[in-house]
């Protein structure tokens with residue numbers, strides 16, 4: 180039985196009762212207008228019951244112009260009541276686990292081609308470059324959606340800046356914009372840093388942080404030293420995170436890659452599961468640079484049967500504060516309570532890629548291997 184994994188962690192005054200985090204996983208199952216309906220609630224009820232120490236919602240669009248998936252969740256005044264219901268049904272089962280809403284603008288990955296915008300002037304595609312007016316409007320949408328998440332009762336927000344979505348593009352060395360939202364470090368960090376700082380001053384009790392791709396694996400991408408380089412050198416990104424930490428970031432959820440370009444980096448599959456070691460190094464690098472900021476590591480599902488032992492080791496050595504599980508939380512939402520009391524009953528993710536395929540095809544996402552009707556082991560109050 181792992182020991183450190185089941186010790187509590189203080190996340191800005193909220194107690195995570197263990198070190199296991201359910202990562203953001205898009206379900207593409209919202210009701211009309213991006214509302215959180217019964218299918219979405221059931222997913223979060225399962226996570227609440229499963230005993231996760233910290234739960235991130237899937238990516239939630241900050242406006243009707245920001246949908247990455249046709250049936251993605253959206254947080255606006257029109258959908259607020261459905262989010263209140265989502266948080267309430269989670270809390271009814273699990274009053275303690277911090278629930279963090281991941282807020283997103285998909286940038287050039289918008290599911291509607293006509294709504295695509297990009298930040299970096301590059302030749303990867305012919306998507307229009309966002310104007311300063313558009314950037315300011317999106318900034319306003321993030322602030323508004325965060326305020327609504329607070330109203331809905333969530334504990335915090337993740338200003339998504341990973342996986343090639345809009346927030347990530349600002350941070351790239353290839354972002355040479357000359358309008359205050361690119362160029363030098365301050366310019367590249369401005370969009371995220373000003374959102375974080377404003378939220379921390381408006382809602383001092385709110386947990387605010389960002390999920391980032393420390394290394395994207397593209398030329399001039401996050402984790403390279405310059406706009407024309409592809410070799411990994413994390414110093415530049417650490418400099419970016421320093422500005423976000425100075426703005427008040429409470430956590431960094433450390434990921435890697437861009438699913439539409441470098442998917443193996445984001446979610447190592449069976450034949451590439453060794454890439455998990457890169458994720459361990461990325462989280463360790465961020466934790467060493469920011470001892471006072473909570474660091475969540477990613478891609479633990481790739482560890483399969485060894486995942487809990489690996490998480491125990493990394494957290495024990497101080498390389499991360501929490502271990503994040505994405506696909507494993509779909510394969511078995513009751514993973515934390517089972518790992519504590521009945522590890523033989525865990526349905527381990529097989530890394531088959533079935534859930535990713537459903538997402539790519541714009542279909543509702545689920546585990547394609549295990550039965551979604553399965554029941555938990557014990558009760559939510561069980562695992563410490």
Ligand SMILES: Cc1cc2nc3c(=O)[nH]c(=O)nc-3n(C[C@H](O)[C@H](O)[C@H](O)COP(=O)(O)O)c2cc1C
Nearest residue numbers: 202203204205238446478479480481504505506534
């Ligand atoms: C179907 C699917 C949906 C995902 N949705 C999100 C998302 O909404 N936000 C996000 O930051 N990452 C998302 N991811 C990435 C996961 O959170 C995670 O980083 C990735 O699967 C690797 O971790 P794992 O090995 O624990 O699964 C998604 C991945 C998959 C396969």
